[in-house]
Amino acid sequence: MENYLLIRMKAGFNGLKGKEISLISIVLMCATIILWSWEKTPGLTAFLPPQTPLQLSSDHLASSSSVKVLPAPDPHIHVTEHESSMPKKKIADEVEEQDLDFTSQTISAQSSSGESMGESDTGTTSDTEQILSNVPDEEEKHERILEAGKSHGVQISSSLTTSEAKSNEAKGKKNSKQKKPDLIMNTPLKSSSIIGKENWNNATENKACNYAKGKWVPDNNRPLYSGFDCKQWLSGMWACRLMQRTDFAYEKLRWQPKDCQMEEFEGSKFLRRMQDKTLAFVGDSLGRQQYQSLMCMLTGGKETNDVEDVGKEYGLVVAEGSARPSGWAYRFKNTNSTILYYWSASLCDVEPIDVNNPNTDYAMHLDRPPAFLRQFLHRFNVVVLNTGHHWNRGKLNANRWVMHVGGRPNTDRKIAVIWAAKNLTIRSVVSWVDSQLPKYPGLKVFFRxxxxxxxxxxxxxxxxxxxxxxxxxxxxxxxxxxxxxxVAASAVKGTRVKLLDITSLSQLRDEGHISRYSLTAKPGVQDCLHWCLPGVPDTWNELLFAQI
Known part of the structure; x- marks a missing residue:
């Protein structure tokens, strides 16, 4: 009896097991058919719920553990070595857990439109993950950097072909097993690009760095030249080492930009960079200070015979009845580099109304650039323009300058106001220079x-x-x-003229002026406009060096 029951139980179990196996087989077959149909029929995706693109703000990016926003004038996303190797699933989970708004921009290969992250078309989260996780090979990096140099920036399409996707996936798997270089997604206001760490030093030249943001730090390696020795170029009225001043701590400060490294100034490197080129300063006495500062920096403040006076080539000679020429031009023979300064306090064209009258007034053409600039612009490679402190009624009256617009005396009361006349002049000269730049592709113009x-x-x-x-x-x-x-910032906006922004950083340096120590000082009269040299204008030239 017991054997009979065991046989019946085993038979029942085997029968049940056979039914289960049959049922499971049927389910698997159905699932296979459904999956095969799904893959072959893209139209079935219409039954999926719509995906809502999520907006990721820069603030959220800054707080995310997988993405860092570099503090810079333009937004920069920096994916570190560890972060770039994170699995896509982990990145997506972290974004989801933090309830972030995420927008994947569609970065198309356009060289002119240059949409920023907030302005571009939205894509899917997977597109953004692809950008974050994909480490471009050397050839791709080189291609993108070259492209970045041709336009405002590279814009990389997030719409990948099947072969590209497989290639990137293979690279991702390979890179997850080995150390990867840092990835930097550089997204300036008007451009997007991805570059490799090994190319960073070269790419920073194209990167928009706000050198005006930063702080002054002590540096015992300053000054870059001696105020005692640079007598060949430095006017005695600005050489505070030759005056009665006894405190020279102001010489020991260096400007340190906040978001980028500023290249250490070297006179020899500057001259090599300017080989067979001409740099022209056109402006007022502060422009002359910058010119003298640069000449001292280039020579280390030492006497040199390698420099040739070429002022005659530019008409910079002492005119009859004048104490000095309207400017200076010197050429470094070894590199054929020319550095010149032309005095134009108002930065507009000034000409005598009656050339036969020694007491004539002068037409101050607010809408016309200086004749010197119009005549020699084609010979320049770098130009630094400035104006400002001569724009007051006392200076205009003392110089007998009469405002002209359109070739005639100005009759517009709104323009006759000093600040309005100055604004018109700055906008006019910037606009004119900008219109000339297409003719001279190698020319760089700065407005200080x-x-x-x-x-x-x-x-x-x-x-x-x-x-x-x-x-x-x-x-x-x-x-x-x-x-x-x-005024200056507004004038250059939208043009190819660059802003050499020195105002705020110089505002912090009230101790660096000539003050009461001027060689020609009178009781109760101090020079709180011009700077001791060596001094603050040296930094202006360091900023210039970093941008040429």
């Missing part, structure tokens, strides 16, 4: 922002002073994105 004054308790002729001699700027930091010289 205004150098600040530090008169306290009055003006230069009413008891104004700047007695402080100790650097008070250490520890203070300039963080503003926009220039404090809005």
């Amino acid at each position: 922002t205004i150098s600040p004054r530090h008169f306290f308790g009055g003006e230069w002729n009413t008891g104004g002073s700047c007695d402080n001699t100790k650097p008070m700027s250490v520890g203070k930091e300039i963080l503003e994105e926009e220039s404090s010289d809005q």
